[in-house]
Amino acid sequence: xxxxxxxxxxxxxxxxxxxxxxxxxxxxxxxxxxxxxxxxxxxxxxxxxxxxxxxxxxxxxxxxxxxxxxxxxxxxxxxxxxxxxxxxxxxxxxxxxxxxxxxxxxxxxxxxxxxxxxxxxxxxxxxxxxxxxxxxxxxxxxxxxxxxxxxxxxxxxxxxxxxxxxxxxxxxxxxxxxxxxxxxxxxxxxxxxxxxxxxxxxxxxxxxxxxxxxxxxxxxxxxxxxxxxxxxxxxxxxxxxxxxxxxxxxxxxxxxxxxxxxxxxxxxxxxxxxxxxxxxxxxxxxxxx
Amino acid sequence: xxxxxxxxxxxxxxxxxxxxxxxxxxxxxxxxxxxxxxxxxxxxxxxxxxxxxxxxxxxxxxxxxxxxxxxxxxxxxxxxxxxxxxxxxxxxxxxxxxxxxxxxxxxxxxxxxxxxxxxxxxxxxxxxxxxxxxxxxxxxxxxxxxxxxxxxxxxxxxxxxxxxxxxxxxxxxxxxxxxxxxxxxxxxxxxxxxxxxxxxxxxxxxxxxxxxxxxxxxxxxxxxxxxxxxxxxxxxxxxxxxxxxxxxxxxxxxxxxxxxxxxxxxxxxxxxxxxxx
Numbered sequence: 001x002x003x004x005x006x007x008x009x010x011x012x013x014x015x016x017x018x019x020x021x022x023x024x025x026x027x028x029x030x031x032x033x034x035x036x037x038x039x040x041x042x043x044x045x046x047x048x049x050x051x052x053x054x055x056x057x058x059x060x061x062x063x064x065x066x067x068x069x070x071x072x073x074x075x076x077x078x079x080x081x082x083x084x085x086x087x088x089x090x091x092x093x094x095x096x097x098x099x100x101x102x103x104x105x106x107x108x109x110x111x112x113x114x115x116x117x118x119x120x121x122x123x124x125x126x127x128x129x130x131x132x133x134x135x136x137x138x139x140x141x142x143x144x145x146x147x148x149x150x151x152x153x154x155x156x157x158x159x160x161x162x163x164x165x166x167x168x169x170x171x172x173x174x175x176x177x178x179x180x181x182x183x184x185x186x187x188x189x190x191x192x193x194x195x196x197x198x199x200x201x202x203x204x205x206x207x208x209x210x211x212x213x214x215x216x217x218x219x220x221x222x223x224x225x226x227x228x229x230x231x232x233x234x235x236x237x238x239x240x241x242x243x244x245x246x247x248x249x250x251x252x253x254x255x256x257x258x259x260x261x262x263x264x265x266x267x268x269x270x271x272x273x274x275x276x277x278x279x280x281x282x283x284x285x286x287x288x289x
Numbered sequence: 290x291x292x293x294x295x296x297x298x299x300x301x302x303x304x305x306x307x308x309x310x311x312x313x314x315x316x317x318x319x320x321x322x323x324x325x326x327x328x329x330x331x332x333x334x335x336x337x338x339x340x341x342x343x344x345x346x347x348x349x350x351x352x353x354x355x356x357x358x359x360x361x362x363x364x365x366x367x368x369x370x371x372x373x374x375x376x377x378x379x380x381x382x383x384x385x386x387x388x389x390x391x392x393x394x395x396x397x398x399x400x401x402x403x404x405x406x407x408x409x410x411x412x413x414x415x416x417x418x419x420x421x422x423x424x425x426x427x428x429x430x431x432x433x434x435x436x437x438x439x440x441x442x443x444x445x446x447x448x449x450x451x452x453x454x455x456x457x458x459x460x461x462x463x464x465x466x467x468x469x470x471x472x473x474x475x476x477x478x479x480x481x482x483x484x485x486x487x488x489x490x491x492x493x494x495x496x497x498x499x500x501x502x503x504x505x506x507x508x509x510x511x512x513x514x515x516x517x518x519x520x521x522x523x524x525x526x527x528x529x530x531x532x533x534x535x536x537x538x539x540x541x542x543x544x545x546x547x548x549x550x551x552x553x554x555x556x557x558x559x560x561x562x563x564x565x566x
Binding site for chain 1: 291292293295296297299300302303304305306307308310311314321365368369371373374375376379381382383384385386387388389390391392393394396397400407440443444445448449452472497500501504505508509522523526527530531536539540543544546547550551554
């Protein structure tokens with residue numbers, strides 16, 4: 001056979017294989033969309049379309065409240081992670097202090113701690129801390145008004161603690177790539193470390209900050225376990241938790257669950273579509289170092 | 290030093306101290322309020338607990354799924370790297386499920402594996418007269434979870450391998466082609482060895498995901514059942530802790546999981562180092 005023809009044929013086969021894989025990877029989305037557009041009866045019959053299940057979803061589940069909860073928890077968690085990882089990364093890369101290498105290693109090893117290994121003590125600790133009363137300007141203040149089980153803040157700090165080690169690692173390696181001379185020159189000009197951080201380091205780190213933020217948004221938005229334990233009442237549940245609870249409940253309308261799945265997945269998909277590049281960078285950063 | 294304090298305080302309070310507490314409480318009987326020191330009783334009970342060994346077996350099944358979760362993406366990445374028509378679209382499409390929660394993936398997976406599900410429809414469509422019911426089988430439920438897991442990490446691993454292949458020298462391939470090597474031979478003899486670093490990274494990431502990130506998937510798909518048929522170590526911690534209320538016992542299981550994951554990570558680091566030297 002003509003080698004050029006053979007090459008063409010082999011490329012065609014490759015193309016076809018890749019097409020099959022696309023079908024396998026995208027089929028769940030099609031399934032969710034098609035199924036959600038049917039009522040329970042239409043689903044059983046296998047024909048007809050309606051918006052019945054979508055209407056039902058908003059009746060059965062406080063969708064907007066839970067989307068808001070998810071947004072607040074995600075925004076809070078990501079904000080906290082960014083604060084501690086940019087400052088931490090700056091310290092570990094440019095302001096090394098005695099023992100900073102060891103502390104950095106200790107924080108990195110946090111990446112290897114499975115959440116299940118610590119979740120029980122964390123849960124009990126948070127319950128206990130929430131029982132405390134503190135004296136604020138002479139007024140008695142019960143901690144459980146803002147912090148504790150069923151308070152968004154408790155989920156936020158737990159997410160932050162889980163995400164911060166990898167974020168700090170990413171920020172530190174990124175800052176290491178920025179010439180130290182830049183910091184030294186600014187010190188000569190009389191800038192404080194805080195000023196250097198705000199005016200030089202933060203603006204330069206925007207790409208790394210975006211990567212960290214995108215990775216964490218998806219991570220926190222999609223999580224179930226922490227939300228399940230710390231946000232138990234319907235009013236504070238995130239959309240992912242709400243969906244899981246709906247599935248475990250008595251309602252077994254599959255189209256309804258598919259509609260809920262789509263609503264919960266959509267924000268993360270949008271973030272993915274916009275920031276695909278940053279996500280890929282973050283994922284592959286581990287190998288290139 | 291001051292700049293490092295926020296992250297240090299956060300990790301100390303919510304990671305370092307809790308892991309210390311978990312170790313301590315694993316030697317106690319604990320209901321969340323009162324704890325009594327009982328020495329190694331939890332661990333003795335654990336290693337004599339037939340359910341625990343059943344759970345470990347499930348982790349072994351996941352371990353057996355990891356090679357598939359590496360090899361399939363490796364092959365597909367190889368094809369993508371040939372830059373056939375539409376490869377950018379393919380790449381984006383493959384990676385898309387990465388954005389979706391395990392809860393949603395689990396919901397869809399149930400529809401695939403159910404008796405009236407898509408898998409059985411497909412089997413019927415190609416003329417195979419087999420009724421599968423993976424989710425209700427004591428061993429097959431775990432297989433269904435493992436297949437779903439392989440599907441879920443496919444995108445991530447493919448991206449890792451494409452990144453790796455982009456770093457390879459095109460000339461090596463041209464030389465191989467001139468020498469008359471077939472596509473498969475170049476893949477086996479050139480691509481895989483040169484990609485070893487990326488394969489290792491993907492392997493460790495996939496394994497840790499398998500052992501520590503599948504809680505939600507199992508929660509949705511099977512609830513750990515039937516029986517302990519799809520309960521993994523991480524799920525067992527949740528079950529014993531928050532369903533049974535045996536916090537001390539659950540802490541001990543959590544420590545076993547921690548040792549396993551930490552051990553794997555350290556072994557990996559070692560391997561990495563020795564290869565670089």
